Amino acid sequence: MNEFFAAFSFNEIFKATMVLFAVIDIIGSIPIIIKIKETSGDIHSSRITLVSLVLMIAFLITGESLLMLFGVNVESFAVAGAFILFAMAIEMIMGVELFKETPMKGKSAGIVPLAFPIIAGAGSMTTLISLRAEYEMVNILIAILINMAIVITVLRLTRRIERLLGPGGVAILKKVFGIILLAIAVKLFASNAASLFVK
Template sequence: MQFNFKEIFTVFMVLFAVIDIIGNIPIIIDLRKKVGHIHSEKASIISGVILILFLFLGKSILNLIGIDVNSFAVAGAFILFFIALEMILGITLYKQEEHTADTASIFPLAFPLIAGPGSLTTLLALRAEYRVENIIVAIILNVTLIFIVLKTSSRIERFLGQNGISIIRKVFGVVLLAIAVKLFTHNIKDLFL
């Protein structure tokens, strides 16, 4: 095993930007108001398990349906591009169904809000460039941060205020947009070789 702190930090930041747990605080608070209580531990653990399983099984699943990692990464770049546009422009391209069930900690919180199409696609793209052990460490760090944010979401919202959350969301949107462009240009070349 070769742990590389630069790789761990890069992967952590990419996943942090894609998952956008800070930007999702308003959604989490709204969900908490609707269902009463969110199980932070359950949501964090389930999302972590989904992310790690997809890291290992994602490529096999893609091979099974005849899609290579580069094609998936290019598709992922488009998803990241649109997520970034949502964050920067404050628009909603993805419409979420309303849930009032007790299972809100799993759906829609753990999946698709935390471990959604963007983060799963990103994981496969990251796997093509970074070592698996560094990605796992970055996932664990992100899940830990997600747990902390879920536990303290109302306090964070009061501290940052609407303007603070909006600024953070836009900054991470620009970072995500740059990541999407890099992902697209890196993988599109491999498709034509």
């Protein structure tokens, strides 16, 4: 219990929450959510959020062990993650498509592609491992829970949020978080790249 409170940090929770929020980009995904609702009917926000939560926590806990099986350390993965975050930031800022996803139809449309890969996709998984190199596990777990609370809220209030922000508001918000994500990618690279060259 003492170790838990010693590791607990509001500063780390805030930073990890903002990083995950920028990567998940649930606000920027509102047009996609609306499209899925129109083509597949109503979506199950609770189920989608639960699946996303399980995937992210599972990867946070076992991700490092999986990397060790391939002989990759956290620092190396963090640097690789920095490149992924950089590419995602360029997508958000420039409005280009670097990551192409295959759309799914039918009963899996709610889980795929919302839970995976939009919410708990490659970007989120890479970010979680990268955060492990920077922050304590408990703070990242809390950051995940905060983001899942935001996700389920957005999923339930998608139409209202879109009307409130308007197309221009969503676009501006996406670019702002793109710039933040770009800065995070640069910092993540700078913090871990040096360790790759130290024997």
